[in-house]
Amino acid sequence: MTHNQNPMGPRxxxxxxxxxxxxxLAGTLGSLLLMALAASTxxxxxTLHDLEEKAxxxxxxxxxxxxxxxxxxxxxTATVPASNRLKLFDSDGNVTLWYLEGKNVKVIKPDGDTDAxxxxxxxxxxxxxxxxxxxxxxxxxxxxxxxxxxALASPNAPLVLGKNDxxxxxxxxxxxxxxxxxxxxxxxxxAQAGVIAIALARGNDDGTAxxxxxxxYETLGPGSGVPVGSALGAVSLVSTLLPEAVDDGSGNxxxxxxDLPISLSSMGVQLEPGxxxxxxxxxxxxxxxxxxxxxxxxxxxxxxxxxxxxxxFAVQARRVPFSLSGSVDSTTTILSQEITRIxxxxxxxGRPVQTRSAALLNQVLSDDPWLGSVAGEEAPGGGSVGxxxxxxxxVAHGL
Numbered sequence: 467m468t469h470n471q472n473p474m475g476p477r478x479x480x481x482x483x484x485x486x487x488x489x490x491l492a493g494t495l496g497s498l499l500l501m502a503l504a505a506s507t508x509x510x511x512x513t514l515h516d517l518e519e520k521a522x523x524x525x526x527x528x529x530x531x532x533x534x535x536x537x538x539x540x541x542x543t544a545t546v547p548a549s550n551r552l553k554l555f556d557s558d559g560n561v562t563l564w565y566l567e568g569k570n571v572k573v574i575k576p577d578g579d580t581d582a583x584x585x586x587x588x589x590x591x592x593x594x595x596x597x598x599x600x601x602x603x604x605x606x607x608x609x610x611x612x613x614x615x616x617a618l619a620s621p622n623a624p625l626v627l628g629k630n631d632x633x634x635x636x637x638x639x640x641x642x643x644x645x646x647x648x649x650x651x652x653x654x655x656x657a658q659a660g661v662i663a664i665a666l667a668r669g670n671d672d673g674t675a676x677x678x679x680x681x682x683y684e685t686l687g688p689g690s691g692v693p694v695g696s697a698l699g700a701v702s703l704v705s706t707l708l709p710e711a712v713d714d715g716s717g718n719x720x721x722x723x724x725d726l727p728i729s730l731s732s733m734g735v736q737l738e739p740g741x742x743x744x745x746x747x748x749x750x751x752x753x754x755x756x757x758x759x760x761x762x763x764x765x766x767x768x769x770x771x772x773x774x775x776x777x778x779f780a781v782q783a784r785r786v787p788f789s790l791s792g793s794v795d796s797t798t799t800i801l802s803q804e805i806t807r808i809x810x811x812x813x814x815x816g817r818p819v820q821t822r823s824a825a826l827l828n829q830v831l832s833d834d835p836w837l838g839s840v841a842g843e844e845a846p847g848g849g850s851v852g853x854x855x856x857x858x859x860x861v862a863h864g865l
Contacts, residue, residue, distance in 0.1 A: 538552075550566040624720065651799060678708060
């Protein structure tokens with residue numbers, strides 16, 4: 467008779483496995499391996515952190531400074547109220563404020579939230595770089611002498627006109643403000659002939675009451691002494707108010723040399739810069755004597771023309787000195803200095819100094835001073851820029 471050696475019966479092949487002792491041994495070995503791996507990982511992380519700190523690239527500071535430089539690049543304008551305070555304005559006027567308070571670098575977002583983003587800091591320094599920005603200012607109005615034709619070196623020579631003769635004195639309205647003694651950076655927008663100052667006198671008359679007629683005309687072009695069209699304005703002056711011409715002792719008139727100011731303000735004509743005009747004069751009851759100088763060689767910039775017996779005007783080789791003064795409207799330019807770049811120096815407590823620099827991309831896209839943005843001006847599609855902290859409730863840059 468055969469006896470079964472296994473009291474539990476025969477073992478099937480599917481029931482083969484680890485014994486309890488084997489499982490306990492495997493678990494113990496696995497735990498030891500995991501503990502060694504965890505210790506190795508912790509040691510590696512601590513070593514990497516120490517190396518980063520020694521190299522000045524601590525992860526938290528690096529990330530915050532990266533956010534700060536991004537905010538600078540995306541800002542519309544910026545101001546530095548103090549060396550450790552930086553205001554960054556977006557295109558709607560909302561402000562992100564970075565500043566040092568105690569030992570902490572903090573940021574105030576446009577919604578008013580305040581975060582301490584870097585701790586244990588000795589100092590942070592914001593150093594701005596500036597560039598000029600120009601904008602059109604209000605129109606300036608000044609009373610000034612805006613045209614003057616001076617005397618020449620040649621001797622005075624009287625220009626004598628009969629009662630039926632006309633003289634046209636050409637002038638061109640200046641286009642920039644050098645004519646009124648300014649820098650030349652601004653443009654003249656318009657001018658009025660308020661007063662003409664000219665040396666003239668009355669010669670022989672026909673014994674009747676007469677008047678000096680002064681009319682303003684456009685001409686064929688700048689410098690031309692040939693009037694065209696109808697008079698733009700006219701004034702008259704009683705002839706007896708003019709000084710009498712002086713005989714030189716030989717039956718000829720001496721050239722008058724004293725300027726007589728004559729008001730033209732009643733014309734009220736706005737004259738266009740760069741355009742040609744002429745003052746046309748006639749003394750209806752006698753001779754009109756003007757101071758003049760003979761021109762030799764090249765002609766004058768602005769012609770003097772005479773029409774005998776009210777006929778066609780012919781240019782004369784003479785210069786008649788005179789000046790025009792009155793109201794002048796000109797442009798103005800507002801000059802400001804705007805921040806284009808911020809350099810940052812962060813001095814942590816017990817850690818290496820870190821430096822960064824970032825440009826406001828809106829400000830450095832062009833070297834043209836008329837481009838870029840200016841604090842306080844209307845941004846495209848938005849409100850004014852540079853209005854203050856927390857305005858507008860827009861989306862905050864940064865953290």
